[in-house]
Amino acid sequence: MDVAELRQRLEHEPDALPLPERLLTAKLSPDFSLVEHALAWQDAASHHHILCPQDALYPSLLLQINDPPPILFAKGDINAMVHPSIAMVGSRAASQSGLAASYQLAQELAAAKVAVISGMAAGIDGAAHQGVLDMDGVTLAVLGTGIDVVYPKRHKPIYEKIQQRGCVLSEFWPQMKPYAGNFPKRNRIISGLSLGVLVVEAARRSGSLITARLALEQGREVFAVPGNILAGDHQGCHDLLRDGAKLVECAADIIEEVAALSKFHLEELHRRHHIGEELASDLPFASLLASVGYEATPLDVVVEHSGKTIELVLEQLLELELQGWVSAVPGGYIRLKRS
Template structure:
């Protein structure tokens, strides 16, 4: 068929073609709707939440590009509780993982829901810390809720579903796609009162979440680290540009809305957590010789002035008590008091 004949046919059949396209789009939309409703009927804790639903997170209503649908797997009541997001490096250090776990545990114990992206590293540690404290946690996914990614988090997906909620704006069977993960970050920041960054490098994906939180008018918190290490440069940049430097739980609590702050303080949360006197710490002389960055064994021996045999014995005891951890190249200290 030549071009002129084709043009004439299209000119005489525009209405018919338009109707066909509309019908085709309607059928496709109806099929997607049927798929969603079938998924929802599969289990009692499968819930589709839309902006007019009573379970739609209140703070999400305030962002410009709020999701029009959320597929939720778990306790949808978790979407309504005040929350803090914790994000950071996928390739986090032992110290960074411990910080994420500890802050999530403390925030959860204070009654806050912990939000993160179910990724490896800081995300996973934050979810686990919250679960260990008996708190509620929201896993905001860059896949459909029926996809477990990364695969190593299979048990974590099960636990979050039981003690919180898995949430995605993507259809349940959508597989991992690189472009969807930055897109979900606006939900992580948008659903929370503030976002805490731990071990974020420059150009880190978690900095996208921090930028979105700032644009959404939410608090941005960052934990500083060694200025010589590249793991913390993104956090340092945030602090330079106005993010709240965080050393302990009180640094976060005091930035929350007054009514919520008053409620949390009524739970006997101290304004600032006082450090114990070093004399009360186990093996305080040795412990003072182990840094928060990797400290070589010979450095620990030299700084402590203790014999190697006794250093190894005491380090083992400190490791069993959770004060230090053995890492490639030496030991790191995990907590201050």
């Protein structure tokens, strides 16, 4: 549609919003130099990826939010986005107890084969990523900068290690420097990628509460860690708890809450990411194995999803457990490894 056609259409649509003259006369053409730069970045290394919503590996949960990013730059193991994930956010100027809680909870989630998503910021974010990395777990970082810009710079080691055990993501073009407005914008991706958001430590005006609000708008679960009532650095968490967020003392408090959501997430992953294709015919009880997630999957869910009798399911689960494919845990079974 050219400018003349746009003017004519606006004249016949009096309810349309008025557009400034400079927008009507602007040349609305893409900057192909940026496109070429992005494609060159993707071709520079095998672990560089560009994803659009139409791609099979574009995160399923992210497609459910109102404004999914039209493009995602990813650096690292792209399959990390397949794991059921919990977001962990909190204060940049965290207390020592807040940092310790973030680190411990991240380790517990990693031990339960749940991926942890955060923003690689100072404070709670960095402690969460480090806790997962020290457990050789899976973690994802959503940046408020370009994919190749490390902020804060002291998190360069975390940035590099995340790519080995997870993935770094950004919707911003490579080389984009830190800009204050981009960090709240990226929060919708942190919450959108996750089954739920855990706020570890947050004052009443903390930016982490933006992520919690977005999580509620996106239909995600919200969790919060309580703190000392005499300290002001937990007031935001206490407000969330007062408004209905679930109190968290250990990772089990989170896992039991999102178990049902994980079932639907698993089914969606099977449909969009073709996980079933990884279950080759020579794997033991492939159809049953496909029914066990990387989080605690209740026995009744395994039975329903597999379509087998409970007697046969229990017999085959025991065989899978002996071979190291699954493990019995409180609340059901979890899958331990991929094919």
